[in-house]
Amino acid sequence: MTYPRYVFVWVALVVLTAITVTTASLNFGRVGILIVLAIAAVKSTLVLLYFMNLLFEKRLMFKILVPIAIGVLTIFIALTYTDVLYR
Amino acid sequence: MSSSHSTSADIQGEGVRARLGLWLFLLSEILLFGGMFLLYAMYRYKYAPDFHAGSQELSRFDGTLNTIVLLTSSLTVVVALHSLHVKHNVRRTAIFLAATIALGLTFLVVKSFEWTAKFEHGLYPGAKFLLSQSHGLILFFGLYFTMTGLHALHVMVGMGVLSGVLNFVLRGKITPDHVTIMENGALYWHLVDIIWIFLFPLFYLIT
Numbered sequence: 284m285t286y287p288r289y290v291f292v293w294v295a296l297v298v299l300t301a302i303t304v305t306t307a308s309l310n311f312g313r314v315g316i317l318i319v320l321a322i323a324a325v326k327s328t329l330v331l332l333y334f335m336n337l338l339f340e341k342r343l344m345f346k347i348l349v350p351i352a353i354g355v356l357t358i359f360i361a362l363t364y365t366d367v368l369y370r
Numbered sequence: 371m372s373s374s375h376s377t378s379a380d381i382q383g384e385g386v387r388a389r390l391g392l393w394l395f396l397l398s399e400i401l402l403f404g405g406m407f408l409l410y411a412m413y414r415y416k417y418a419p420d421f422h423a424g425s426q427e428l429s430r431f432d433g434t435l436n437t438i439v440l441l442t443s444s445l446t447v448v449v450a451l452h453s454l455h456v457k458h459n460v461r462r463t464a465i466f467l468a469a470t471i472a473l474g475l476t477f478l479v480v481k482s483f484e485w486t487a488k489f490e491h492g493l494y495p496g497a498k499f500l501l502s503q504s505h506g507l508i509l510f511f512g513l514y515f516t517m518t519g520l521h522a523l524h525v526m527v528g529m530g531v532l533s534g535v536l537n538f539v540l541r542g543k544i545t546p547d548h549v550t551i552m553e554n555g556a557l558y559w560h561l562v563d564i565i566w567i568f569l570f571p572l573f574y575l576i577t
Contacts (some may be wrong), residue, residue, distance in 0.1 A: 286449060293445040300437050304430070307575035319571040327564045334448045335560045342386070350398045354405045358517060360411065367412055 299326050324332045373545045385550040392558055395563050399524075403565050406517050410572060413509045420506025424514070425576035427493060431485060433574035436480050437566065441452040443473035444563045447556045448533070451549065458494040458546045460539060467536040468558065485515075514573055521569060531555045 303322045311318060331349060332338040340346055414421045450466035452461045485494075488511075492499030497514050535555045538544040544552050 286452065287449050289445060289452065291441045294442060296441045297438060300434065300441065301569055303575065304434055307430075307571070311453055312577065315402075315577045318460055319575055320568075323568050324568045330564050330567070332442060335414055335442050336555055344390060348393050349399060352400045352404075354400065356408075359404065360408055363408055363412060367415065 287332070287337055292329055296329060299329075385553075388550050389557070390552060392557055396557065399458050399561060399565075402519075403517070403568075406513070406520075406571070407568065410513050413506070413513065414576075417504075417506025417509060419554050420504050421510050421562055423571060424507050424510030425490070427491070428514070429487070430574050432480055432484050433570050438569045439473050439477050439480070440563045440566050443470045443477070446470040446473065446558055449561050451552060451556050454539065454544070454546055455549050456550065463539055464536060467532055467539065469534050470527050471536070474525050474532070477525055478522060481518065505521050517569060518573070521562070523567070528555075528559045528562050530569070531558060 298354050303319055303324060306315065306322070308319050337349070376427045446466045447470040450470065453466060454463040488494055489497075493511055494500065495508075495515055498566065500508055500511060530557050535544065535552045
């Protein structure tokens with residue numbers, strides 16, 4: 284990584300923020316939340332891969348940590364949703 | 371020669387262990403906030419119109435501004451780390467660390483203006499005006515203050531850690547070959563940024 288690459292990632296993050304805010308004011312209704320969350324996921328992936336250096340990490344241990352945490356959270360959320368939806 | 375080699379390998383190994391420890395801590399942080407996001411998701415599902423109304427009360431401008439401020443602080447801290455680790459430029463490292471801390475402070479100042487405005491309108495947990503509103507609105511502001519408050523606490527802790535790192539850099543205790551503490555401080559700061567990346571659209575941009 285070099286300075287210009289870091290700046291490029293930052294520009295991408297700012298542009299994505301602008302897109303999120305614009306999307307929200309366009310009012311996509313129910314799909315809006317999905318678009319906004321997808322953009323947030325892309326932004327955090329950029330931060331994880333480039334700023335937190337996971338892209339250049341050679342050790343498997345570090346590469347699997349975040350997917351594990353996201354997996355656990357997904358299970359929590361999915362199970363809770365089925366409970367709330369079919370109550 | 372061989373002894374100096376093994377010493378540097380030890381330091382590397384120690385760095386990896388320290389980093390792994392910090393990552394495990396970051397995962398526990400993700401689950402801490404994850405539980406709150408889960409609560410948020412369920413109440414938003416149940417009280418969608420109230421959450422929309424509550425979101426309208428928040429300043430979209432302040433939220434966007436603070437998002438840019440935190441994203442920029444993530445850039446400055448990564449540049450500081452790169453300046454020391456790769457470029458061996460202590461002066462530039464110190465400048466960018468100081469900039470990161472200043473951006474953290476900027477975030478908190480904007481946040482305090484936002485909270486003050488909410489307090490003045492009687493929109494805080496336990497306020498008579500808020501309690502007279504609908505159930506969903508009470509929950510929205512309860513979650514808003516808890517989650518952004520806990521996040522702001524993390525920003526303060528991060529600023530404290532980075533101030534310590536800056537102090538070490540200036541006193542020559544963190545050198546280009548021994549950046550583990552600084553690396554870990556930066557990782558924590560990035561996580562705080564990631565949490566805000568999710569908080570921002572969920573509270574400020576409900577349509």
